[in-house]
Amino acid sequence: MTIIDIQDVSFKYKDEFILQNLTFQDDEPMIIGVWGRNGSGKTTLMKLMSGQEYQNSGRISILGHNPYNNGKAMKEITYMRENHYFAKSWNVNDAIKFASMFNEYWNQDEADYLIDLFELPRKKKIKQFSKGMQSMLQSVIGLASHAPVTMLDEPTNGLDAYMRKLFIQALRKSFEDDPRYIMIASHHIREIEQICEKLVVISNKQVKLHEPIEYFQTRGAVLVGKLENINQVVTNKDIIEETKIMNQYKVMVDVEYADELKQKCQSLNVKVDKASIQDYLVNMTVTKEANHE
Numbered sequence: 001m002t003i004i005d006i007q008d009v010s011f012k013y014k015d016e017f018i019l020q021n022l023t024f025q026d027d028e029p030m031i032i033g034v035w036g037r038n039g040s041g042k043t044t045l046m047k048l049m050s051g052q053e054y055q056n057s058g059r060i061s062i063l064g065h066n067p068y069n070n071g072k073a074m075k076e077i078t079y080m081r082e083n084h085y086f087a088k089s090w091n092v093n094d095a096i097k098f099a100s101m102f103n104e105y106w107n108q109d110e111a112d113y114l115i116d117l118f119e120l121p122r123k124k125k126i127k128q129f130s131k132g133m134q135s136m137l138q139s140v141i142g143l144a145s146h147a148p149v150t151m152l153d154e155p156t157n158g159l160d161a162y163m164r165k166l167f168i169q170a171l172r173k174s175f176e177d178d179p180r181y182i183m184i185a186s187h188h189i190r191e192i193e194q195i196c197e198k199l200v201v202i203s204n205k206q207v208k209l210h211e212p213i214e215y216f217q218t219r220g221a222v223l224v225g226k227l228e229n230i231n232q233v234v235t236n237k238d239i240i241e242e243t244k245i246m247n248q249y250k251v252m253v254d255v256e257y258a259d260e261l262k263q264k265c266q267s268l269n270v271k272v273d274k275a276s277i278q279d280y281l282v283n284m285t286v287t288k289e290a291n292h293e
């Protein structure tokens, strides 16, 4: 069954399009990352998918439901936004009790396990929590909800390296125990790479890439050498960034980092390395659009 089916969705605030003709579909439970630059529309996409906003045009179907204003769909969807609102007087126990009442698939054992794992004080007021502690509590609720479609917006915001590691372990375990569709918006591509099966890249108001993580692990190369030699390996349209260092050229190209490329480069005395996923995505969503249009 199709879990996520988003067809030609456009959304604008006032007169400005934030998303325009955005389309993607997923049919399997998975942990999926959403990556995009600041303001690219990740949060907006999640709000649309969780029925908190309504698109100007196009169609959104989540497990067969149109999510907007749809109580039936809300039972299947959890969206934990950044800086989730908690009542001023609440402590962890209050927030968990409230969440347990409104989530159809709530798993109290998992909530208790995660609160202990993340060492969250149960009786301290949430408004006195640090940013990282509040993020952790949001993740506890998001994961313990066990909603068939769970969306976490920047769940590692404010977490230190150790807490990020704990969160990733907890997310993996939760998914293994109960495979479902878990979408994570994050700027931290290293985290996404460790845990996500697929990645949606939003750029220019659309889904630019929607590929398994392996695609990004083998895509993008950095070539250094004489320009005339580089030009024999790649074409101009492959180049997503170029710099000149002394009399050498350094280019990043949107091609597969494969044996054929490596052999060609070697025969022409061009040095070749895999581009980091971070640099590749930044160039795919910044330089190419800004400089090559």
Ligand SMILES: Nc1ncnc2c1ncn2[C@@H]1O[C@H](COP(=O)(O)OP(=O)(O)OP(=O)(O)O)[C@@H](O)[C@H]1O
Pocket: 013, 018, 036, 037, 038, 039, 040, 041, 042, 043, 044, 045
């Ligand atoms: N309530 C609003 N009214 C008007 N414009 C808005 C509103 N909320 C968001 N926007 C605009 O929509 C665009 C997309 O914002 P969104 O929060 O979806 O991006 P994002 O990818 O989640 O960003 P970030 O990575 O910085 O969190 C931005 O240009 C933002 O200014």
